[in-house]
Amino acid sequence: MAIITVDGQTFDVQEGHNLLQACLTHKLDLPYFCWHPAMGSVGACRQCAVIQYQDEDDERGRLVMACMTLAVDGTRISIEAGQAKEFRASVIEWLMENHPHDCPVCEEGGECHLQDMTVMTGHTTRRYRGQKRTFRNQYLGPFIGHEMNRCITCFRCVRYYHDYAGGDDLQAFGSRTRMFFGRESDGVLENEFAGNLVEVCPTGVFTDKPFSQTYTRKWDLQSAPSICPGCAVGCNTLPGARYGLLKRVHNRYHSDVNGYFLCDRGRFGSHFVNADARIRRAGVRAEDGVFEEIAIEDASVRLSEVLGQGDVIGIGSPRASLEANFALKSLVGEDNFVAGVADNENRLNELMVSIYRESGAHIPTLTDVEAADAVLVLGEDVLNTAPRVALALRQSVRNLSLEMATNAGIPEWQDAGVRGHAQDALNPLFIASIAPTRIDDIAADTLHGTPDVLAEAGFAIAHQIDSAFVAVELFNDVNNFVDAAVKALSEAKRPLIVSGTGCGSAALMQAAANIAWALKGRGGEAALLLTGQEANSTGVTLLGADLDLGSALRKLSTGDVKNVIVLENDLYRRAPAASVDAALDKADNVIVLDVLETPTIERATMVLPAAAYAESTGTFVNYEGRAQRFYQVFEADGATRPAWRYLTDAAKLAGRNDLRWDHVDEVVRACAGTDNLKGIQDVAPTADYRGRANLRIPRETHRASGRTAMHAHLNVHEPKTTVDEETPFSYSMEGLNGDQPGSLIPYVWSPGWNSNQSIFKFQQEVAGSLQGGEVGVRLLDVSANGTGLQNRFRDPPETDSGSTTADGMRLLPLYSIFGSDELSGFSPPIIERSSGPQLVLNPGEAHQLGLTVGGGVKSPGLGSFEVCVSSEMPRGYAGIVLGMRGSINVLPQDAVELMPDPSLKPKRPLDVIARGH
Amino acid sequence: MSELDLIQTLSHEEIQAIEIEIAHLPDRASAAIDALLIVQEHRGWVSDESLDAIARLLEMSPADLDSIATFYNLIYRKPVGRHVIMVCDSVSCYVMGCDKLCRQMEDKLGVKMGQTTPDDRFTLLPIVCLGACDRAPVMQIDEELIGPVAGDQLDQVLGRFE
Amino acid sequence: MDKPLTERIDACGGLVDMAAFEAAEGYATARRAVTEMTPQEIQEIVKEANLRGRGGAGFPTGVKWGFVPKDEHAGAGHKYLVCNADEMEPGTFKDRYLMEYDPHMLIEGMIIGAFAIQADKAYVFLRGEYHESYRLLNNAIAEAKAKGYLGEGIFGSSFDLELAVHRSAGRYICGEETALLNALEGKRAQPRTKPPFPPASGAWGRPTIVNNVETLCNVPAILQNGAEWFQDLGLGEDAGTKIYGVSGRVNNPGLWELPMGTTIREIIEQHAGGMQDGYELRGILPGGASTEFLIEEHFDLPMEYGTIQAAGSRMGTGTMILMDDSICPVDMSRNLQHFFAQESCGFCTPCREGLPWLEQLLLDIEEGRGQPGDLELLETNASLIGAPGNTFCLHATGAIEPLASALKYFREDFEAHIRDGRCPQAGH
């Protein structure tokens, strides 16, 4: 701790922080632009100027940039000194020379950091008489709009996109007063985290393109804390809605999970909530096979009648809330409940939980991932399956740079200094994957092969670290990778192993566990990150299901059980189409509760419209076993209700007394009765929570244009607002947003800070934990002693010699951040950004099979794909990008025949539409 | 771009010259400016195609290289004439009448500063102090320094550059 | 020997080639330094000689060399010596002269400098327009290499030194030593934050010394003749000789190697031959475009660091630009601001946005569109932009020096422009 004096007041500040961090930590209003809490200081904008005094007697002081000055004990500064204020006002005046006066039509208006700083510094009168410079904007793809004239040259965009996120197609061009930030030529921004530019840019240069299309001011957005449904990371989000539409998703700061950044699947995938394919009404299939709308009440009655007919199979879902899954499980009974995951994946999910349970290894948060000093990724293509992890890995490799800088006396936040000094020094990251990944550029070494080959390498690594673990024979080229990884992991202070269920291989996850256990056994630290594939994969696994999907489908197809309830799930993504068909053909009642029209809906006898995540309240459990609550952001249109409510209503009608829950808190309380899930009661306060002055927390800002305005074209009377029984939030601007627990922050705003930069007012210290406590409860924090674990996984896979092309090709699972995920696959910007179904194989084999790159390939029963090649694909194998809409999500075990499909017109990737500037 | 395309875009000579520069440096990307200058020497300017090829040779992205290229005024990202005339407009030459010289050059060539004559013979550019202030006002045509320049010598001087 | 830098050139009447250079005892000092002296000894002599940087800032060279961590503290890897031959300060043309006439002198200076800091790699960072220097330096380097003065085990010692010329691609900011390092690394020439200072972490993150051409050229003679000799060369406080230059309306513009401390008047009148007929001298920028104006009352001052600083300006590069009475101070200020605004790297706000505004105000005033209050606007902006530390590097500080002093010494001219709505000298 250091003590500094700011305008006569003393403050305790963190040793090693700079003065800007110190001032912001104490909630002082000191303007800035180029500094960013996650990216450090460069001293470009000169906005954070303060006066620093040498000692008590120094009355003149010296102007310094707070962001570039170390806060040492005894520092005396002034924010208020005339000289400092004059300089800061001038910085704004200089920036405004060229900044357009377009606030009324600018999307940033009302949440613009530049606007805030302009007001804060008091610059009002224009004295500059020259013309403003203008630029041509670029097409940057379906996610990001570009309006370069608004640029204030703070360099945040390139520093984020290039330096932080590792994108190499956005840069700063030119110099002096004509700096241009964009691509070399028009085209899609390739980086998977481009969307954060929207929040990183302090003005309206980079805008959320889908949001622009149905734009609403920030102050008019109704919002609530939410969790991204896109993958198992569970990033905290702030969806904003108006007029019954989900307008956009912004990052919700979480110091241990997503920090300041989301991936583009999460940000732009949310528009499935507004998709045309949304189910808005209940319906039953009539004689002629066409759906007829029925009232919700009637649907409940029918559902209760089905319940009266004996056994019903209930198929849950890893994309539905824990509450909905729990309600279904309670309704159909333990014996009839299926987790709703493909059988192999379900086993892997269970394996994941058991490894976590028994593992002495630490389950890392993303902050822990960023802190790792040697990493082995074993199999999982995290960029495409748990994207935010990949961004964290990009930070982890920089620890060596930071260490070198620290040794040279350069503070970590002095970003340019660190990079200049350490150049490109990186911590070791080893990536073993089926095909090349988009983070290979930061890898010390990569290994590509079938999951079995990768698993063998993993077993070998564990064995080399500790010979008590089972040994395997290896090929030469694998040996080098293994040796290097062993050395790096053994020497590391904070080694990390990353794996998951994505490769469909238990051996891989076992190998990962062995390595972590081996490292741990040597008395060191080791973190093990295993990820499932969906937002609630861990949740449904912890909830537990006695029946597996294959058996359930068999029970239906044999007629053992006649009725099935499918909760927010497309069975065709979970099992081979033939077995699903056989089951559903035979069933009397196929009752589907879902958000979107999936192929399963086509086979339903009754459909109930389920509320999407942003329209309901519930809990997801992320890869680390962290249960996190998402809240209803807005009231869904029409009949739509949270799925659990249909189930409890029907239960009541059926005379069941055990599901008498009217309220999400009651479901949560009941659910906490499950052994594994005790902690979920503590995830967030119950609906009766009230903040200061006994007020609710408002979903709308106090600046919101009145309710009257929203419906003025229909009626000028102010409509009554819904009273929210379920949550501590109000559906209005009434209430207080400020001192509640971290899990209950519906939007960020603070006086003078209309932009998202206001988040620092909610943090204990800059970039630290939220004042109200961090979000979520980790359900898996069990520390095992970890001894004797070397005997747990002793069966490394036996790799086959590879099949030959003549026998057909074996298939391997690949993923795409844009398309593999079911929900975001319905979001128009994601659809635009994603390619169609693709199959990747070795160029030599493609040639042998008469396939041309970019042409079509088909396989009986699997459909058609675009042909892609990679020389890294093992011979005899083809990778299929799973989960793309209209394509397959479960791979057949056997080899398949591949043949050209000249009729397929592959979806052209988005690319350059114009060149030059 | 394949290896073959690279060779077609850059000549062996260019690639060789660039590799020699790389040999002096700790990594390939450090030769960015040298490489741009070398290619420009051979082709007069750096086209998008050249830029892409150089970027590939240096194992960096075109955006990263263009970011560098557009910073420096001696890298031409647009075509220039056969001869580049740079007229110094910094203070010593200003004192000695470079404004007049610039006007005379513009009149003589029929183009404005920054433009190329329609016959592609000359590109006329302003330049900062050429480090020959004792010879002000000065200009440099291609690699030749010329100064002090009097208005009545211009025809004769330009005549030497076809 | 009282002209250590130019004596050989004078004697040859032109380019000093390898034969001439060696005939005049060239490389003998470097050989002695590398084979017989310790780096520490060399540093001590240069420190004692009080050689100050000739690139503009005047920092004591020996002291700077002393900041390079000794091997045991430097960690593994290269150390670098970089010669700043960017010479883009308007009005400055001395380094070109040295390189075009005596390239071996620079190479010898660099060998000694590199040995003194134990650098195994050295670069000449040469401005792109200096084609002749590029050819001559490369020739000279090849010759020196052939003789074993560069490369592995030079002069038969165990000391390796690789020397290469890096051609720059323009932009004044490249002369600023940290921007230069970025340019050398093949990056955009944005200045770097200090600390870390280059001697601790410079090119490619390694210990690096950046020295001006003239600075390094002085080193062989200092070693050859001793610190005391060098100190005695200067007339006043500062040691050695200086290449002074004059440009503008004088009879004989040019460069002269003269003892440090020669007066401004002597340089202008005796060496530059005085003003041309019909022109009166109104003021000078004593050491390049980024130094404050001096006027008649200062002309008897000796050109040395301390004295010129006390007079409110800077010695800078020691090459002065003369403003005669045919020149409008407002328009000359506009020309200067045009240069600095154009050459801003674009990184920091005051420089990037502030300087073009100043240029614009000056153009308005010059062309008769000046408004009451404009001078105050110029002054406040100038003081906010110009204070060292307000901007990221010293480029903007340098930009403001001539403007602030013009406003002080030629205020009448500015006021007249605004009052009369035109330039009194317009049409002249």
Ligand SMILES: Cc1cc2nc3c(=O)[nH]c(=O)nc-3n(C[C@H](O)[C@H](O)[C@H](O)COP(=O)(O)O)c2cc1C
């Ligand atoms: C904007 C700017 C431009 C500069 N240009 C040059 C230059 O062209 N040549 C030079 O030697 N020094 C230049 N300098 C000074 C260098 O930063 C540095 O001080 C010098 O090269 C150190 O060498 P010395 O100690 O031998 O003088 C410049 C400084 C600034 C701030």
Ligand code: SF4
């Ligand atoms: S585009 Fe935005 S983020 Fe990037 S430099 Fe300009 S103002 Fe800053």
Ligand code: FES
């Ligand atoms: S270039 Fe250094 S302050 Fe602008």
